[in-house]
């Protein structure tokens with residue numbers, strides 16, 4: 305076995321909404337610094353899976369381990385867990401009543417009670433990193449979708465997470481704005497961030513993913529290296545899905 | 551029906567008497583809306599909380615206030631505050647009105663809180679903030695802004711409802727009209743005059759609320 309540090313381990317995860325079983329026995333492992341891209345048809349449970357890993361949904365069965373520690377949503381302090389596991393949403397969910405800079409500073413100041421001046425310096429650096437220094441003092445409503453999503457990424461990074469989850473970060477964007485967000489994410493991957501990304505951008509998956517996992521009806525049907533999944537999928541259902549989207 | 555000239559004459563003759571009652575009506579309204587907003591915010595937070603007992607208390611409070619006549623509430627609360635805890639006349643009346651409007655203000659706040667996109671709470675949580683931190687820093691500021699227009703309407707309602715304080719011996723607007731008409735047996739004249747007072751204040755206030763609404767709408771996303 306390789307002695308990679310496992311950052312996320314999902315074991316036999318089950319999640320139902322009422323009578324509907326949305327996740328059926330999902331098992332997944334993500335090592336430090338790896339990028340896993342989740343693909344699959346609409347309704348297959350991709351969002352539910354990463355929301356469970358952020359504990360925005362509470363599992364009905366199985367186990368979720370973050371850095372080797374099993375998390376019990378009833379007992380563990382989820383705010384501490386989520387400080388390690390950032391999340392970026394399809395619809396950005398920026399805070400409209402705060403400026404871009406305030407959006408990025410909010411969580412470190414409030415959740416970590418971090419020093420204000422230092423937080424500000426770090427926030428400005430992050431905005432520079434995502435190419436939005438000059439937008440620090442504007443409100444989110446005046447940004448384009450791509451800029452909003454890059455602010456959301458900077459906001460998440462401000463908590464210095466070990467892991468980042470992305471739920472279709474480019475699906476709400478005009479086509480010409482997708483590239484800038486993917487570029488930012490590629491940067492993150494190169495910096496060694498551990499990431500799980502739900503996306504329909506197959507080109508990005510091919511280029512950036514260490515692993516591609518195909519989900520179907522609440523299960524991970526196949527997980528392999530991108531070249532294998534795209535060129536030589538083992539499962540018939542994977543092949544069908546890829547034929548439809550590629 | 552009194553003639554226009556008689557009404558005008560009486561309006562100007564009684565003008566000096568109206569100043570103090572007008573002020574008292576205004577003070578009663580402002581005090582009851584401010585205290586009512588504090589009660590309302592607290593009750594709204596109970597309603598949206600996961601705290602079952604809190605939800606029950608909030609629901610019972612709102613049900614009782616909505617389900618009984620205001621004049622009865624005012625009598626019960628006023629005499630409760632006045633006789634049992636000796637709050638004095640003004641605050642007994644103001645608190646009675648506040649407890650009444652608090653139930654309606656609670657519904658205003660609850661509505662605005664629930665109108666804020668679910669993604670805002672999720673974003674706060676995903677950043678490692680607690681739900682109460684997110685509520686305080688992210689949800690409430692946005693919800694408060696949305697509450698301003700309906701709060702303006704509630705202010706207008708409270709202003710009109712404060713006339714019922716005449717029945718607990720407060721010398722506010724309506725009480726003066728009652729006194730003047732009792733002295734002269736010229737009821738229509740004074741009740742029409744006091745109606746005019748209410749109407750003018752409400753119109754001024756409606757205009758202010760309308761302006762605020764427009765300004766807020768502009769700043770919205």
Ligand SMILES: Nc1ncnc2c1ncn2[C@@H]1O[C@H](COP(=O)(O)OP(=O)(O)OP(=O)(O)O)[C@@H](O)[C@H]1O
Pocket residue numbers: 321326344345346347348349350351352353
């Ligand atoms: N809060 C909820 N309540 C009830 N059902 C839900 C809820 N969230 C998701 N579901 C259902 O769970 C199933 C999986 O949803 P999920 O959002 O995880 O799919 P997805 O793979 O992310 O799809 P998409 O590509 O459309 O985003 C769907 O059938 C959906 O209707």
Ligand SMILES: [Mg+2]
Pocket residue numbers: 350351352471472
């Ligand atoms: Mg989804």
